[in-house]
Amino acid sequence: MKKYYPSKAALNFLRLVIAAAAIGLTYVCFRYLHSIEILMYILVGIFWGGGFALCFIFLPLYFAKTSYSISSDIISKHSGMIFTTRQLMRGGSVQYVTAVITPFSRFTALNFIVINALGGKIFLAFLSKKDAAEITAALNRAIEKKEW
Numbered sequence: 001m002k003k004y005y006p007s008k009a010a011l012n013f014l015r016l017v018i019a020a021a022a023i024g025l026t027y028v029c030f031r032y033l034h035s036i037e038i039l040m041y042i043l044v045g046i047f048w049g050g051g052f053a054l055c056f057i058f059l060p061l062y063f064a065k066t067s068y069s070i071s072s073d074i075i076s077k078h079s080g081m082i083f084t085t086r087q088l089m090r091g092g093s094v095q096y097v098t099a100v101i102t103p104f105s106r107f108t109a110l111n112f113i114v115i116n117a118l119g120g121k122i123f124l125a126f127l128s129k130k131d132a133a134e135i136t137a138a139l140n141r142a143i144e145k146k147e148w
Helices: 008-032 037-065 129-145
Strands: 002-004 067-070 074-080 084-090 094-101 111-117 120-127
Touching: 008 037, 037 074, 067 129, 074 120, 084 111, 084 120, 094 129, 111 129, 120 129
Parallel strands: none
Antiparallel strands: 002 067, 067 074, 074 084, 094 111, 111 120
């Protein structure tokens, strides 16, 4: 059973996007709400407080508690931030696999795999390009051979 983890490049990219969004929203607040100062400062505080909480509390918790295990018998996903969840899928029930590899995935690590089975699916998110290709190739080989 091989274990995979979300890429830290995705965490850093998401932090960068959240910081850019907070900067953009701050600019919009200062540009259009300068006549209503109290509302402007409240919104700026909410944007930066929420961004800080996402970047340094919730996303690191999610990335630390998420793991994917792939074997010939079982596919499992452990994830969550505060409450953890565990998804299991029998290897023999896999019908098809969809891999989404985004442009510049080497830097962003926004690569996703959707494993579809009899009545269910497992979504593997934020994998490195190498891990996504490895998982997809292994699952496709197993489906072709009817090994499971």
